[in-house]
Amino acid sequence: MNNFALGKYVPYDTWVHRLDARVKIIAVIMLMVAVFFPLSTWSMTLLVQGTLLVLISVILACTKTPLHSILTSLRSLWVMVLFLLLIYILVPKAENTLGIAWSVNGWTVYWDSFAEAARIVVRLVMMIMLAMALTSSTKPLDLTYALQWYFTPLKVIRFPAEEFAMTISIALRFIPTLLEDALRVMRAQSSRGVDFAHGRLSKRIVGLTSLIVPLFVSSFIRSEELANAMECRCYDPRGKRTRYRKLRFHWGDLVAFLFAGAVMAGVIVLSALHVDLFALMGIVAL
Amino acid sequence: MPIKFENVSYVYSKGTPMEKQALSCVDLEILEGEFLALVGRTGCGKSTLVQHLNALLNPTQGTVYIDSFVNSADKKKRDKKTHPLRKNVGLVFQFPEYQLFEETVVKDVAFGPKNFGDDKETALAKAREALLRVGLDESFFERSPFELSGGEKRRVAIAGVLAMNPKYLVVDEPTAGLDPAGAKEMMDLFRNVHQSGTTVILVTHDMDLVLAYCSDVIVLDHGKVVKTCKPVDLFGDDVTQYSLQQxxxxxxxxxxxxxxxxxxxxxxxxxxxxxxxxxxxxxx
Structure with missing residues (x-):
């Protein structure tokens, strides 16, 4: 529970932390686009994705997120990785560019399948790293304000941008509270002999109920209290709101924005024009 | 030595900007048969200390001995099986009424004994006995715990721990939010439990309770033990320096x-x- 790495803001003061939340969101989206763009050959994929991986690792290192926390969040992905590998090996692939891994009784598996599975895993890892860099360096409230800013033009078509932002910020605000509640109930039930990690499945299910039911009860109580408190402060969802802390755009933000944009544009160009740098340089591609 | 803390320190979120030292170099002993009060200002480390008794937390440094159980900072020396320890040390957290979950009161109380290996009948028998002990009669047994009042819920939760027949009972702020009569009944219950041979450790801010019920008192301040004595001796001194009241x-x-x-x-x-x-x- 405590190594809940994704989504936890860590209050350092790095240049990533100081970037405008709006820029960070759009930059993360652009880099994700770059990560997910397909490339023509495997060697190019290796080159581009490798560069991106290094780039994203550097960004994440700049936020001072300990790299082993990535491994922790990857641990839960294990099952998925195995499943992916299995699917790619069982389902025959038409293309053969990397050679045959094995061929038994007409069941032919190309190395492409492994490469494909690896590519998906690396993409996922990069996506998680990007999300981690964003959430660990941005206060949840700033994220919400940034989202609200992006949704403001939608007000023209009567999209409730402010209510939407309020809902998200309440949800975000209560993640640590509910986590704390969960930990508290977990501690209480463990001292009554519940073992959440080991034991028979049926026992563990009962153990889980002993955690979930109190959590439901307390979150309902909390939501009622919150609703009352908001009423008491005359909350009006349609009211116009001002803000103490305003998001500000600095020249550093522009640089970050342009850089992420350039990366995305570069990858798109490489992908769309089927550029093969290795062929251009006269190296025979895989 | 029944319970012994040897040079115990605990640090929350070590290695992050949120790092916080909750206990530093705590040495203390708790004897069998004591009715011990653990007092000190908010955030002085009482709850952290109490969680070491149940191996819910492992010390960052030092060792806690609870009878034969060793809870040490050194992973190799630490006992792995927490089950027997948790049966021996009953921990009642602050506002325990939020941990109820079963359909009926008696089932919820029987949850603990069942986890510690009792069969259904024995567990239910222990549950009924514990409920009577906390002053809830048969009419409550088959009701849903969620329709009870706050004070009754707390009794059910405490019965849930008492039903495990712990050798040590640790209660964190059991009277918080109760009306004066309810608080007195609650404390009389713990006196009763203590007289039947259980060692009781009470975490509280209410010095009147400490004076009236406890045999010994330990004062914590900023994660350190600053005083171990009899309640009367404590109140002879100036206690406001520990943010306590006469x-x-x-x-x-x-x-x-x-x-x-x-x-x-x-x-x-x-x-x-x-x-x-x-x-x-x-x-x-």
């Missing part, structure tokens, strides 16, 4: 003393013992 009784006796009455502070426990001394003083 019990009302002591304040009263003190101002009476300034008016010329003399008291033997060592036997002051509650209103009746004070009244007795006043009456005796008059007879003289």
């Amino acid at each position: 019990p009302m009784l002591f304040d009263f006796a003190k101002s009476l003393g300034e008016k010329g009455y003399s008291f033997d502070a060592a036997t002051l426990r509650d209103v009746s013992s004070l009244a007795k001394q006043i009456a005796q003083g008059r007879k003289k």
Whole structure:
């Protein structure tokens, strides 16, 4: 529970932390686009994705997120990785560019399948790293304000941008509270002999109920209290709101924005024009 | 030695900007049969200390011995099987009423014993006994715990721990939010439990309770043990430095003393013992 790495803001003061939340969101989206763009050959994929991986690792290192926390969040992905590998090996692939891994009784598996599975895993890892860099360096409230800013033009078509932002910020605000509640109930039930990690499945299910039911009860109580408190402060969802802390755009933000944009544009160009740098340089591609 | 802390330190979120030292170099002993009060200002490390008794937390440094169980910072020396320990040390957290989850009161109370290996019948029998002990009669047994009042819910939760027949009972702020009569009943219950042979460790801010019920007191401040003594000895000193308050009784006796009455502070426990001394003083 405590190594809940994704989504936890860590209050350092790095240049990533100081970037405008709006820029960070759009930059993360652009880099994700770059990560997910397909490339023509495997060697190019290796080159581009490798560069991106290094780039994203550097960004994440700049936020001072300990790299082993990535491994922790990857641990839960294990099952998925195995499943992916299995699917790619069982389902025959038409293309053969990397050679045959094995061929038994007409069941032919190309190395492409492994490469494909690896590519998906690396993409996922990069996506998680990007999300981690964003959430660990941005206060949840700033994220919400940034989202609200992006949704403001939608007000023209009567999209409730402010209510939407309020809902998200309440949800975000209560993640640590509910986590704390969960930990508290977990501690209480463990001292009554519940073992959440080991034991028979049926026992563990009962153990889980002993955690979930109190959590439901307390979150309902909390939501009622919150609703009352908001009423008491005359909350009006349609009211116009001002803000103490305003998001500000600095020249550093522009640089970050342009850089992420350039990366995305570069990858798109490489992908769309089927550029093969290795062929251009006269190296025979895989 | 039943319970012994040896040079125990605990640090929350070590290695992050949120790092916080909750306990530093705590040495203490708790004997069998004590009714111990653990006091100190908010955030002084009481709850952290208490969680070491149940191996819910492992020390960052040092060792906690609970009977034969070793809870050490050194992973190799630490006992792995927490089950027997948790059966021995019953922990009642603050606001325990939020941990109820079963359909009926008696089932919820039987949850603990069942986890510790009792069969259904034995567990239910223990649950009924524990419920009667906390003052909830048969009419409550089959009701849903969610339709009870706050005080009744808390009793059910405490019964849930008592039903495990722990050798040590640790209660964190059991009287918080209860009305005065409810608080007194609650404390009488713990006195009862103590008299039947259980070692009770009470975490509280209420010095009147400490004076009236406890045999020993440990004062924590900024994660350190600053005083281990009998309650009367504690209140002889200036306790405001630990953000504590004199019990009302002591304040009263003190101002009476300034008016010329003399008291033997060592036997002051509650209103009746004070009244007795006043009456005796008059007879003289």
